[in-house]
Amino acid sequence: MTAKVPTAGTATVLVASNRGPVSFATAADGSLVLRRGGGGLVSGLRPVARSGATVWVCAAMSDADRHAAAAAPDGHLHRAGHDTGGATVQMLTIEPATFHLAYNTIANSVLWFIHHHLFDTPNQPWFDRPFRREWQAYVTYNEVFANALAAAAAPRAAVVIQDYHLALVPGQLRQLRPDLRIGHFSHTPWAAPSYYRVLPDDVGRELLLGMLAADCVSFLSPRWADAFLLCCEALPRADGVRVDRATATVTAAGHRSRVSVHPLGIDGEALRARGHQADVEARLAGLRDLVGDRKLIVRVDRTELAKNIVRGLAAYRELLRIHPRWHGKVVHLAFAYPSRHDLPEYRDYMAAVRQLADEINEEFAASSWTPLILEVSDDYPRSLAAYRLADVLVVNPLRDGMNLVAKEVPVLSDRGCAIVLSRDAGAVDVLGADALVVNPYDVSATAAAMNAALAMDAGERLARTRRLAAAATAVPPQQWFADQIAELNSNAVDIGW
Amino acid sequence: MTAKVPTAGTATVLVASNRGPVSFATAADGSLVLRRGGGGLVSGLRPVARSGATVWVCAAMSDADRHAAAAAPDGHLHRAGHDTGGATVQMLTIEPATFHLAYNTIANSVLWFIHHHLFDTPNQPWFDRPFRREWQAYVTYNEVFANALAAAAAPRAAVVIQDYHLALVPGQLRQLRPDLRIGHFSHTPWAAPSYYRVLPDDVGRELLLGMLAADCVSFLSPRWADAFLLCCEALPRADGVRVDRATATVTAAGHRSRVSVHPLGIDGEALRARGHQADVEARLAGLRDLVGDRKLIVRVDRTELAKNIVRGLAAYRELLRIHPRWHGKVVHLAFAYPSRHDLPEYRDYMAAVRQLADEINEEFAASSWTPLILEVSDDYPRSLAAYRLADVLVVNPLRDGMNLVAKEVPVLSDRGCAIVLSRDAGAVDVLGADALVVNPYDVSATAAAMNAALAMDAGERLARTRRLAAAATAVPPQQWFADQIAELNSNAVDIGW
Numbered sequence A, B: 001m002t003a004k005v006p007t008a009g010t011a012t013v014l015v016a017s018n019r020g021p022v023s024f025a026t027a028a029d030g031s032l033v034l035r036r037g038g039g040g041l042v043s044g045l046r047p048v049a050r051s052g053a054t055v056w057v058c059a060a061m062s063d064a065d066r067h068a069a070a071a072a073p074d075g076h077l078h079r080a081g082h083d084t085g086g087a088t089v090q091m092l093t094i095e096p097a098t099f100h101l102a103y104n105t106i107a108n109s110v111l112w113f114i115h116h117h118l119f120d121t122p123n124q125p126w127f128d129r130p131f132r133r134e135w136q137a138y139v140t141y142n143e144v145f146a147n148a149l150a151a152a153a154a155p156r157a158a159v160v161i162q163d164y165h166l167a168l169v170p171g172q173l174r175q176l177r178p179d180l181r182i183g184h185f186s187h188t189p190w191a192a193p194s195y196y197r198v199l200p201d202d203v204g205r206e207l208l209l210g211m212l213a214a215d216c217v218s219f220l221s222p223r224w225a226d227a228f229l230l231c232c233e234a235l236p237r238a239d240g241v242r243v244d245r246a247t248a249t250v251t252a253a254g255h256r257s258r259v260s261v262h263p264l265g266i267d268g269e270a271l272r273a274r275g276h277q278a279d280v281e282a283r284l285a286g287l288r289d290l291v292g293d294r295k296l297i298v299r300v301d302r303t304e305l306a307k308n309i310v311r312g313l314a315a316y317r318e319l320l321r322i323h324p325r326w327h328g329k330v331v332h333l334a335f336a337y338p339s340r341h342d343l344p345e346y347r348d349y350m351a352a353v354r355q356l357a358d359e360i361n362e363e364f365a366a367s368s369w370t371p372l373i374l375e376v377s378d379d380y381p382r383s384l385a386a387y388r389l390a391d392v393l394v395v396n397p398l399r400d401g402m403n404l405v406a407k408e409v410p411v412l413s414d415r416g417c418a419i420v421l422s423r424d425a426g427a428v429d430v431l432g433a434d435a436l437v438v439n440p441y442d443v444s445a446t447a448a449a450m451n452a453a454l455a456m457d458a459g460e461r462l463a464r465t466r467r468l469a470a471a472a473t474a475v476p477p478q479q480w481f482a483d484q485i486a487e488l489n490s491n492a493v494d495i496g497w
Helices: A040-048 A063-070 A096-116 A129-152 A169-176 A201-212 A222-233 A268-274 A278-291 A309-322 A344-364 A380-389 A405-412 A443-455 A458-472 A477-494 B040-048 B063-070 B096-116 B129-152 B169-176 B201-212 B222-233 B268-274 B278-291 B309-322 B344-364 B380-389 B405-412 B443-455 B458-472 B477-494
Strands: A011-016 A022-026 A032-036 A054-059 A081-084 A087-092 A153-162 A181-185 A216-219 A242-244 A249-252 A255-261 A295-302 A330-337 A372-375 A392-395 A418-422 A436-438 B011-016 B022-026 B032-036 B054-059 B081-084 B087-092 B153-162 B181-185 B216-219 B242-244 B249-252 B255-261 B295-302 B330-337 B372-375 B392-395 B418-422 B436-438
Touching: A011 A129, A022 A063, A032 A063, A054 A129, A063 A087, A087 A129, A096 A129, A129 A153, A129 A169, A129 B309, A129 B443, A153 A169, A153 A477, A169 A181, A169 A201, A181 A477, A201 A222, A201 A249, A201 A255, A216 A222, A216 A477, A222 A242, A222 A249, A222 A255, A268 A405, A278 A330, A278 A380, A295 A309, A295 A380, A295 A405, A295 A443, A309 A330, A309 A344, A309 A443, A309 B129, A330 A344, A330 A380, A344 A372, A380 A405, A392 A405, A392 A443, A405 A418, A405 A458, A418 A443, A418 A458, A436 A443, A443 B129, B011 B129, B022 B063, B032 B063, B054 B129, B063 B087, B087 B129, B096 B129, B129 B153, B129 B169, B153 B169, B153 B477, B169 B181, B169 B201, B181 B477, B201 B222, B201 B249, B201 B255, B216 B222, B216 B477, B222 B242, B222 B249, B222 B255, B268 B405, B278 B330, B278 B380, B295 B309, B295 B380, B295 B405, B295 B443, B309 B330, B309 B344, B309 B392, B309 B443, B330 B344, B330 B380, B344 B372, B380 B405, B392 B405, B392 B443, B405 B418, B405 B458, B418 B443, B418 B458, B436 B443
Parallel strands: A011 A054, A011 A153, A054 A087, A153 A181, A181 A216, A216 A255, A295 A330, A295 A392, A330 A372, A392 A418, A418 A436, B011 B054, B011 B153, B054 B087, B153 B181, B181 B216, B216 B255, B295 B330, B295 B392, B330 B372, B392 B418, B418 B436
Antiparallel strands: A022 A032, A081 A087, A242 A249, A249 A255, B022 B032, B081 B087, B242 B249, B249 B255
């Protein structure tokens, strides 16, 4: 391995992710305003990134981010160091056209779709000449991360690289800094081999070999780890990749990677504290007035194709059609927060959600009863209030790396909440025993599970919720991250590296 | 097993398929006109169904078919015996609404889509209450076949049941007639387990258990047989199904099935005779005038989502964009015969094919050169003429049980023809070594393969074509069918039945 080791940095633990724990907005007066970021990844990493030697490398995602990053230039990479609970955030400025192609086109419109099995295959995807330019942008964008990490890392530092946006970084970074301990963590599912092979052969191969340059390749669920191993087994023989299922290791180019599973859970104490603050209590009072003594079915999702909102609403309609005893006795509160409205598939999907919601109310609403309330504006304290009040939670994704909502609700529920849960959410691994598990394509089965959930005895519901909460908090984010770092260190010893 | 054995019939070999070897049309004067059917299945079975003891059971598919069938009533099943080369055709009259739901909705809009991985998964399929009525129609339609076969079969007769339309028939027939030797043959791919599980759990299970009641469950390619075995392994433990990969057998409900592969090939002699009849020669002269001394790229497909015509045309466009040396030197003749125009997906797809074809001609056509000729009217002798004249054949399906066109062209080619072939067509098993194999989603790779095919040395092309023709005719239909019957007989001995 030819390596040009740059002057080593000082960080001993590095995190790399596309979206960082902070972002910027431009205020009305033109000044930059610092915001905390959102999303499962940030929630997971924030509590542990407190050491002074921790650097979090992320991308500038907006013009405001780029302006903030440019305010602290440092060599060829612009950087803005912002202290967030001890971790230094280094925000990378990437040429906007390159970033757009890498992030929107390759990461979110190709790789996300591949891992969630979302393509309308007769018509999409097309891998044609324009795709090659987009793919090159993805390679470049990954290189910017690899270069920044190589410059910032102390000798033998631990680097944990997050998600499908940065799948090539382990290989690029290994070339620059063979001394580092490198982990890659996927927060998404991993595609089944029969779906992964839709990718152009060289692209599918480069992504796998890029990740296999890490010492540890980790997933949220054993099923995603298994799918990854199967994809590695399907690599051309000429690549000389050897998969050992018994030890869950893969050897590629003389380097051995461990494939492991770290199921991210909830920090119960922090969530309960947040869920009882005044803003949540105020929303809770409002929701109680709205719902009255009716049963409350809740769902909370980004309006994301994989979240399967339309079939979930259709299941509610079938519930009301088949079981008129619930008429006037139940309210379905569906939070569907806007997402990815730059993509026509997502705009069409949002329109389909709205239309079906309207149809359901037209079919069933009475003067004193609105059966379905669709909320599309994001309001985190209101979501937490709904978590506390819900009698039934519906989490029915087609495919989901984990789904943290399914883990948060049992922790916050005031009186117990029955969970209707897709078998294809990673969360089912630990919640399956006490949730009502459904095939997400089966609208009738989902309706039947909603009915069973509504009818569940209060005692059983509470007992299940307690067990669900215990399972959901088994591996809180601090532990989850510490386990990954420990594994990186032990792996280095285990394999004589 | 509780069995009510009806009075045994006299047929010793029975074939069951949705579409039979004959059909009827209504002439202008109202009389019924007999037509020979088309399609790979009919081509495959026709040459061997000549014994007096062979009965072919099929569905009446149209009003004309139903009138013909009704003209020969016999008990509760109407039958029309028509002698076709020795085989008696028994056409079953099924209540039209039931037939429509079973054939168009379940078989062609659900099961075909599942096995070819064709769904726009965020939006389709939905398994809701109407689906349950459609599924019941499929069960009933299969029962009509099972009852007819049970009545017609002699003791210990061999029954070969065709395709995804009739997946429940083996189980239903085994209940009625445990003495029979039952085979099931799939002409389609079999879905990967990750795709098969989209089906409602009970439906996926009933289809598998229905097929497993056969003594032999057969496929066109080892990959489809492997996918079937994997789906069987994924059945719930409670079903007690045991899969033995080493012997390719599956034991379910105490009954053992052999899973085997019979790759249907071409009757070379018959095809060459047909391909040199006067009607073909006349079309060939016309095509020669049209093409002149240009290279000819041909594709011949039904306009079927799985055939991937749009990406194939896009690859031709990319070829012309990247390699201007072919401008004026090549003609692409694309036969896209209408199919399933009752489904909106197919109408939209046909529109997309026409639009892209127009765009290509607008971009490249010159006064003396039309780069693309799209023909949508079905003309079998013209197709055969194109087979003979083609320099390059494009067969790029997303997924295809076999694809007989890829096997027919090398047999008929006058001067050698290079084949661009999808790796996901079953035909690649025997043609892969001498075809140019492509990932069907990769438009650029397909364009590159077209370029290599056009540039291929004439000597190499002819040598490859000869090897392709030998491979394509290795298992002609007569042999293919005889092998299945022999396997049914030997299996009965092997497993002590």
